[in-house]
Amino acid sequence: xxxxxxxxxxxxxxxxxxxxxxxxxxxxxxxxxxxxxxxxxxxxxxxxxxxxxxxxxxxxxxxxxxxxxxxxxxxxxxxxxxxxxxxxxxxxxxxxxxxxxxxxxxxxxxxxxxxxxxxxxxxxxxxxxxxxxxxxxxxxxxxxxxxxxxxxxxxxxxxxxxxxxxxxxxxxxxxxxxxxxxxxxxxxxxxxxxxxxxxxxxxxxxxxxxxxxxxxxxxxxxxxxxxxxxxxxxxxxxxxxxxxxxxxxxxxxxxxxxxxxxxxxxxxxxxxxxxxxxxxxxxxxxxxxxxxxxxxxxxxxxxxxxxxxxxxxxxxxxxxxxxxxxxxxxxxxxxxxxxxxxxxxxxxxxxxxxxxxxxxx
Amino acid sequence: xxxxxxxxxxxxxxxxxxxxxxxxxxxxxxxxxxxxxxxxxxxxxxxxxxxxxxxxxxxxxxxxxxxxxxxxxxxxxxxxxxxxxxxxxxxxxxxxxxxxxxxxxxxxxxxxxxxxxxxxxxxxxxxxxxxxxxxxxxxxxxxxxxxxxxxxxxxxxxxxxxxxxxxxxxxxxxxxxxxxxxxxxxxxxxxxxxxxxxxxxxxxxxxxxxxxxxxxxxxxxxxxxxxxxxxxxxxxxxxxxxxxxxxxxxxxxxxxxxxxxxxxxxxxxxxxxxxxxxxxxxxxxxxxxxxxxxxxxxxxxxxxxxxxxxxxxxxxxxxxxxxxxxxxxxxxxxxxxxxxxxxxxxxxxxxxxxxxxxxxxxxxxxxxxxxxxxxxxxxxxxxxxxxxxxxxxxxxxxxxxxxxxxxxxxxxxxxxxxxxxxxxxxxxxxxxxxxxxxxxxxxxxxxxxxxxxxxxxxxxxxxxxxxxxxxxxxxxxxxxxxxxxxxxxxxxxxxxxxxxxxxxxxxxxxxxxxxxxxxxxxxxxxxxxxxxxxxxxxxxxxxxxxxxxxxxxxxxxxxxxxxxxxxxxxxxxxxxxxxxxxxxxxxxxxxxxxxxxxxxxxxxxxxxxxxxxxxx
Numbered sequence: 007x008x009x010x011x012x013x014x015x016x017x018x019x020x021x022x023x024x025x026x027x028x029x030x031x032x033x034x035x036x037x038x039x040x041x042x043x044x045x046x047x048x049x050x051x052x053x054x055x056x057x058x059x060x061x062x063x064x065x066x067x068x069x070x071x072x073x074x075x076x077x078x079x080x081x082x083x084x085x086x087x088x089x090x091x092x093x094x095x096x097x098x099x100x101x102x103x104x105x106x107x108x109x110x111x112x113x114x115x116x117x118x119x120x121x122x123x124x125x126x127x128x129x130x131x132x133x134x135x136x137x138x139x140x141x142x143x144x145x146x147x148x149x150x151x152x153x154x155x156x157x158x159x160x161x162x163x164x165x166x167x168x169x170x171x172x173x174x175x176x177x178x179x180x181x182x183x184x185x186x187x188x189x190x191x192x193x194x195x196x197x198x199x200x201x202x203x204x205x206x207x208x209x210x211x212x213x214x215x216x217x218x219x220x221x222x223x224x225x226x227x228x229x230x231x232x233x234x235x236x237x238x239x240x241x242x243x244x245x246x247x248x249x250x251x252x253x254x255x256x257x258x259x260x261x262x263x264x265x266x267x268x269x270x271x272x273x274x275x276x277x278x279x280x281x282x283x284x285x286x287x288x289x290x291x292x293x294x295x296x297x298x299x300x301x302x303x304x305x306x307x308x309x310x311x312x313x314x315x316x317x318x319x320x321x322x323x324x325x326x327x328x329x330x331x332x333x334x335x336x337x338x339x340x341x342x343x344x345x346x347x348x349x350x351x352x353x354x355x356x357x358x359x360x361x362x363x364x365x366x367x
Numbered sequence: 368x369x370x371x372x373x374x375x376x377x378x379x380x381x382x383x384x385x386x387x388x389x390x391x392x393x394x395x396x397x398x399x400x401x402x403x404x405x406x407x408x409x410x411x412x413x414x415x416x417x418x419x420x421x422x423x424x425x426x427x428x429x430x431x432x433x434x435x436x437x438x439x440x441x442x443x444x445x446x447x448x449x450x451x452x453x454x455x456x457x458x459x460x461x462x463x464x465x466x467x468x469x470x471x472x473x474x475x476x477x478x479x480x481x482x483x484x485x486x487x488x489x490x491x492x493x494x495x496x497x498x499x500x501x502x503x504x505x506x507x508x509x510x511x512x513x514x515x516x517x518x519x520x521x522x523x524x525x526x527x528x529x530x531x532x533x534x535x536x537x538x539x540x541x542x543x544x545x546x547x548x549x550x551x552x553x554x555x556x557x558x559x560x561x562x563x564x565x566x567x568x569x570x571x572x573x574x575x576x577x578x579x580x581x582x583x584x585x586x587x588x589x590x591x592x593x594x595x596x597x598x599x600x601x602x603x604x605x606x607x608x609x610x611x612x613x614x615x616x617x618x619x620x621x622x623x624x625x626x627x628x629x630x631x632x633x634x635x636x637x638x639x640x641x642x643x644x645x646x647x648x649x650x651x652x653x654x655x656x657x658x659x660x661x662x663x664x665x666x667x668x669x670x671x672x673x674x675x676x677x678x679x680x681x682x683x684x685x686x687x688x689x690x691x692x693x694x695x696x697x698x699x700x701x702x703x704x705x706x707x708x709x710x711x712x713x714x715x716x717x718x719x720x721x722x723x724x725x726x727x728x729x730x731x732x733x734x735x736x737x738x739x740x741x742x743x744x745x746x747x748x749x750x751x752x753x754x755x756x757x758x759x760x761x762x763x764x765x766x767x768x769x770x771x772x773x774x775x776x777x778x779x780x781x782x783x784x785x786x787x788x789x790x791x792x793x794x795x796x797x798x799x800x801x802x803x804x805x806x807x808x809x810x811x812x813x814x815x816x817x818x819x820x821x822x823x824x825x826x827x828x829x830x831x832x833x834x835x836x837x838x839x840x841x842x843x844x845x846x847x848x849x850x851x852x853x854x855x856x857x858x859x860x861x862x863x864x865x866x867x868x869x870x871x872x873x874x875x876x877x878x879x880x881x882x883x884x885x886x887x888x889x890x891x892x893x894x895x896x897x898x899x900x901x902x903x904x905x906x907x908x909x910x911x912x913x914x915x916x917x918x919x920x921x922x923x924x925x926x927x928x929x930x931x932x933x934x935x936x937x938x939x940x941x942x943x944x945x946x947x948x949x950x951x952x953x954x955x956x957x958x959x960x961x962x963x964x965x966x967x968x969x970x971x972x973x974x975x976x977x978x979x980x981x982x983x
Contacts, residue, residue, distance in 0.1 A: 043609040048791040075791035076757070105731075105752035143699060143747050172701015179694065182740075191691065194701055206603055217600040 035067035040165060041209055044074045051075075055084030062087055066095035073099040090127050097136050107140035116140070116153070123152040131160035135170050147177040163231065168198040203227055211240065218244055218254040225260050234267035255284045259291040266298050274298055289320045293329045300336070309336055316349070327358050334362055411802075411814070412768070412822045412845055412857030419837075420488035421846075423478050423854045425830075427461040430851060431785060434465040434591050435584070435615040436521060438783040439501065439563065439651075440761070440830030440850040442925025445837075446505035446514040448481060448491075448529065448543070454835040454929055456480040456488060457516060458848060459500035468521065468559075468588040474498045477518055479543075485981065486838030486858065494527055494543040502831070502925030506567035506576045507894035509546075509633035512876070514894070516543060517578060519562030519925070524549035524580065528633045546633045549580060551625075558585035561622060566921035568655035568664040569897055569950055570641070571684030574874065574890025575629040577638075579666050579678075579921075581650035582622035584615060592619065610786040616671050621647035624668065624676075628684070641685045648673045652924050654709040656720055656917055657899070658693070658737065662952065664897050667695070669706025669724050693741035695722065695733075704730045708924035711737075712765025712774045713915040714745070714805050718901075720917065721745070725760030725778050725924070728787070728794040732760050732778055749811040751776075754803065757794045759783060762832030762923035765805075766843055770865030770935030772904065772914065773806030775814070779847050779923070781828020797826040800847055800855075822847060822857030829855075833922070835929030841867040841963060841980035843933045848926075860983060866936040866962035867980070872898035872918050872947060873969045891950045891970050894930060896920065898970075901946040902934045903959070911943065936962045 031054060038047030051068035054060050060068070065085040069092075073081035081099055085092040093113045100109035115126030116137040125133040134157030141150035154170040164170075171194040178187040204227050210220035221240040228237035241261040244254075262277035275298060281291045296311035312333040315321060321329065334349035350362040416422075428437025441459035448455040458478040467473040474497025480488035502519035509515060509528050516527040527543035550560055566579040586592075594611070595602040596618030605614035626642050627635035639645060652669035659665060659679055666686065668676040674696040678686035690696035698704045705727035714721040719737035726732060732755040735742035746752055755778070762779035769775065780798035787796040800823050803811035816823035822845055831848040838844070842859035849855060874891030891898060895918045902914045916932040936942060945957040949970045957973060960966075967976040 044793070045789055045791040046609045074793060076793035077791075103753075103756070105747055105750055105756075107747070139700065143752075145744075145748060168702070169700035172697060173699075175701065176694065176699075179692065179741075198701060209606075210601060210603065213604055214600050219600050223601065 032064055032067055035064070035071055037208070037212065039067065039070045039074060041205060041212070042074075044071055047071045048075050048077075052080070055080065062089040062091050066091040069095045070098060073103050078103060090130060090133070094130070094132050094136065097133075097140070101136060101140050101143060105143070107143040110136055110140040111144075114140075118146075118149045123149075123156070125153070129160070131157045131164050132166070133157075134160065135164055135166040138173060139166065139169055142173040142176070147173065147180050151177045163233065163236075165201075168194070168201045171197045200227060200231065215247065218257045222256055222260055225264065229260075229264065229267070232267075234264045238264035238268070255281045255288055255291065258284070259288065259294055262291075263294040263297070266294065266301065271298065271301060287318075289315045289318045289323075289326055289329075293326060296329070296332070300332070305336065305340060309333070309340075312336060316352070322356060324357070327353065327356055330356060331358055331360055335364070338362055409817065409861045409863065410821070411817045411861050412859050413818070413820050414822045414825075414855040415820075415858045416854055416856040419486060419856055419858070420490070421456065421480055421854055421856050422490070423456075423458045423460075423480075423848075425458075425460070425848050425850055425852060425854065426463060426475070427830075427850050428463065428465050432613055432783065433593070434586070435613050435619075436465050436499070436561070436586055437461070438613065438850075439583075439925075440781075440828075441500065441848050442502045442564070442762075442831030442927070443833045443846050443848050443854070444503035444505045444516060444927035445833045445835040445846065445929050446516060446927065448479070448514070450513045450529075451484065453482040453484045453839065454837055455482045456846065457503055457505075457518075458854065459503055459518065459520070459831070459925065461499045461501075465586075465588060465591060468499060471497065475500070477503070482837060484839065486844070494545060496525065496545070498522055501562060502564045502581075504565040504567050504578075504921050504927040506896055506920055507892065508567070508576050508629060510575065510631050510893050512893060515546075515633060517549070517565050517567075519549075519565050519580065521561045521586075522550070522559040524560075524562045524565075526633055526635075547635065549578070549625075549627065549635070551637075558587045558620075561586060563651050564653040564921065564925045565927075566653040566655045566666065567896055568666065569892050570626065570628065570638075570664060570680065570686075572663060572682070572889040572950060574892050574951075575631040576892050576894070576896060577629050577684075578625075578627040578635060579653050579655065579668075580625040580627060581653045581668055582624050582647075583651065583671070584622055584649055585620040586615070607784055607786060608789075608792050610784070610789055610792075612784045612786055616649040621649050621673070623647045624650050626686070638684070642678060643685065643687045645688075648676065650676075652706060652708045652724070654711060654919065654921055655897075656711040656722075656919060657897070658720070658722075658742075659689075660719060660737070660739070662948070662950070664950075667709050667711075667722065667724075669709045670703070671705045671707070673703050675704075675706050675724065689741075694744065695724070695735055695742050698726075698730060698733070699744055699746065702730075704733070707759075707761045708763040708778070710763045710765045710922045711917065711919070714765060714774050714776075716773075716806070716912055716914065718913060718915055720915070721765070723763050723765055723776055725763045726755075728757060728759040728782060731755050732758070732763070732776070734776070748809075749803075749805065751803075751811050754811055754813060755801075758798055758801065759787075759794065761830045762847070762926055764832065764834050764845070764923060764928070766834055766933060767914075767935035768802070768843060768845075768859055768861065769804075770842070770862035770867045770937070772865075772906075772912070772935045772937035773804065775802050775804050776811065777802045777832075777834075777845065779829035779832040781830065781850055795826065797828050799823055799826045800829055800832075800845075800857075822855045825855075827852050831924050831926040833926045833928040834933075836869060836931060836933065838983055839965070839981040840983040841869055841933075841965065842983070843929070858983070862935065865938065866940055868902060868934045868936055868942055868962055869965040869980075870900050870902070870932045870934070870945070871895070871930060871965070871967045872900060872932070872949075873967065873975075874898070874949070874951075875970055889951045891953075895970075896930070897950040899948040900932050900934075900968075901948075902936075903943040903946070904934075904936050904939050905943050907938055913946075931965075 051071040054068035069081040069085035097110035097113040100106040117124045138150040138153030175190040207223040221244045224240040225237040258281035265274035299308035330353035338346035444457040445454040476493035479491040499521040526547040528546040561583040564581045570577040592614040628638040649671035663680040666678040677690035679689040708725040711720040722735040724733045731752040734745040758780040760778040764777045802814045829847045845857040847855040872895035920927045922928045943959040947955045
């Protein structure tokens with residue numbers, strides 16, 4: 007078993023090793039902009055813009071960094087092309103640095119009433135969102151609404167999503183929509199909180215690359231919004247970044263769960279077995295294994311694992327709340343209605359609010 | 368001859384009258400830029416602090432700003448000590464290091480200066496306080512007809528009542544006597560209370576001044592945070608743009624503001640339960656004004672990195688937070704901003720008070736137009752986003768310094784982090800005081816300093832600021848607390864071609880007692896706090912317009928300004944009428960008169976005193 011574990015861990019280590027090499031220029035520039043670490047990236051941004059061969063994506067990312075540092079002219083000149091990314095960058099600079107929504111709208115080819123709302127690049131979430139923001143900035147909140155909605159449909163987790171939700175709330179408030187406004191206020195609050203945490207975790211991961219917890223936090227954030235692929239990335243990054251085989255059962259278990267949610271059951275099973283072998287009694291691993299068993303319709307295994315998880319003292323942890331519901335529903339589905347009700351009552355006691363039987367879709 | 372009417376709420380009568388007046392004057396926009404070229408060549412506000420005897424130097428902890436307390440600096444109050452009719456000065460003061468708070472012997476006093484009536488000052492002995500002092504506000508707290516002072520600080524806050532006042536021959540006989548501690552009698556907090564800004568208002572319209580005490584955060588001088596906050600490995604580094612800086616406010620515990628109802632004798636009773644839904648927040652700036660135009664005092668609180676509060680008064684002194692519904696809680700795109708200072712004024716001359724809130728660098732100074740359905744953001748319409756983006760702004764004022772009839776926005780700026788001077792931060796540590804003309808042109812126009820000794824020239828960070836006519840020449844002057852540096856006293860010499868009017872509104876000259884019953888009729892506070900004056904002016908083409916201002920002391924950041932209202936009449940040589948809305952609900956209309964006068968008006972008694980301005 008030990009040999010097997012070692013092999014798996016070595017395999018994970020050498021599959022790829024992004025932490026051993028500097029992240030790409032594009033990643034560095036984007037991170038600097040998104041996390042407001044501008045001074046550390048301005049030299050790289052200048053070098054990038056000085057390179058006539060630099061790809062438009064790089065030029066755009068560099069321009070945003072330089073604009074944020076105050077070098078507006080250099081930024082604008084450096085990404086003067088007509089590619090989408092360069093126009094997006096110039097529009098963002100116009101909007102965020104120069105308070106010039108009209109230029110942003112022009113760069114992105116926005117059309118508003120009386121025509122149908124449209125942008126030149128209809129597949130670009132960012133174009134829609136920037137146009138919505140520009141219209142909001144110009145005081146046309148009602149006109150901004152369809153742009154923001156479309157942008158969020160295309161990418162609900164875009165960096166501009168908190169701003170878009172806030173503007174949608176303002177639009178509802180402006181027209182006195184007392185039904186929609188509280189709902190939008192709650193959504194805006196949740197999205198803003200998610201993004202604030204996401205940034206904090208990214209900063210922590212950047213500052214402490216060897217620490218698994220910030221990556222686990224990032225993965226949990228992505229799982230919370232049902233994005234297993236994006237959740238898996240920071241975990242795989244961390245696993246691949248270790249310079250010698252080592253274990254973090256939490257990373258292994260959570261990455262197993264990400265793989266399960268992606269439908270990669272064999273890989274998930276393998277990852278969870280490694281985690282289980284390292285720390286057999288860990289409830290979280292057992293819970294993920296129970297979910298895997300449920301997926302495979304192995305109800306007996308799922309039931310025994312869930313019962314073990316729910317009877318463990320650790321089961322009061324909020325992360326395991328759902329295990330109580332899953333067990334109650336499993337019991338219900340297998341006809342053990344009385345036990346199911348008891349388990350569901352325990353779930354409610356611990357703070358859960360979902361019904362025993364899911365509402366029909 | 369004054370005509371007095373009493374209405375249950377002034378809203379129905381006076382508001383309507385004001386709207387009709389504005390409508391009749393055809394003030395529906397369409398202004399054309401008309402900044403007189405002559406004005407550009409005039410001197411503006413000379414910094415004459417030293418020449419006028421003000422030698423205050425702010426002390427605010429270490430130059431490297433290792434802890435958050437050291438970054439916020441101090442405020443200043445303009446108030447009348449000795450009731451001799453001029454404005455004297457009180458400056459808050461800090462200590463050399465945050466750690467000095469652990470040694471009670473190292474506490475400092477506030478710094479007082481007495482005005483000779485011509486705007487020259489003499490330092491007075493302080494009242495003997497010991498502490499780290501932050502914000503100040505003035506008002507007649509004991510209803511005896513003179514200005515008292517509340518001093519906020521880290522650890523304790525005190526009420527200083529003025530005694531032996533009224534002897535014009537010997538103003539130095541006036542003394543400030545420590546009357547009341549505002550520090551909560553019991554607290555579960557381990558950290559001392561940290562008061563920032565204070566506002567006087569009459570929350571329940573009983574004619575007695577009440578207090579809003581803004582609180583910031585828990586900072587324990589025995590365990591000062593440094594490096595990062597939280598437990599490793601999920602601690603958050605205290606960084607700004609990648610540079611290590613002091614920790615906070617995010618990650619530290621916010622404190623809870625307080626509403627204190629006055630008893631009429633300078634003492635107060637805690638009534639914070641009247642702030643319904645009050646939660647702890649990093650409060651920095653506070654300004655009482657009538658936000659919803661219903662004739663009572665509402666309260667705006669600028670919170671740091673958290674949604675602002677706008678406490679809407681139900682008319683009885685119970686408040687609910689309307690900031691979100693009225694559109695002033697967050698920045699334009701939903702982000703909680705780092706609010707610092709706040710002021711109100713009728714920027715667009717539509718008869719409703721507009722609001723300005725200063726913020727952190729990379730955030731705009733926000734301007735909101737007041738209206739019947741809440742506030743409309745004017746920030747970007749006035750191009751203030753671009754203008755103020757690099758500035759970290761504190762004190763602010765909406766006032767007509769040049770007398771052209773249009774308000775200007777003054778903001779006192781300076782970054783909190785010395786690391787702002789590192790390359791590529793997009794901002795600087797030392798920042799000048801800035802001023803923008805807000806009309807008649809549709810966008811804010813930066814007014815650059817016109818001389819080396821202008822108060823707008825030096826890029827030395829400021830914090831608190833107050834306005835008032837120090838030399839009684841009819842022009843509002845500006846006092847600025849510069850962090851770790853000498854204060855500036857900007858004497859206003861501009862607008863020589865413009866006429867002006869100064870108005871002081873006073874409530875009935877009778878002491879008020881028994882403020883707690885709730886059954887007393889609405890009354891105007893004796894010092895006129897909350898009273899509104901509308902000056903109707905006819906321009907050279909014969910068109911009328913109305914200028915509106917409210918009597919408010921707590922303006923900007925941690926500071927207290929003049930109770931006098933200053934109006935610029937442009938080229939008009941007279942005003943057509945005055946409409947005064949008293950907090951009692953009464954509305955008075957007074958006939959017009961010549962410009963360039965200082966008028967004192969008492970409720971029910973008309974104009975008590977008219978005097979020409981002094982030569983500067």
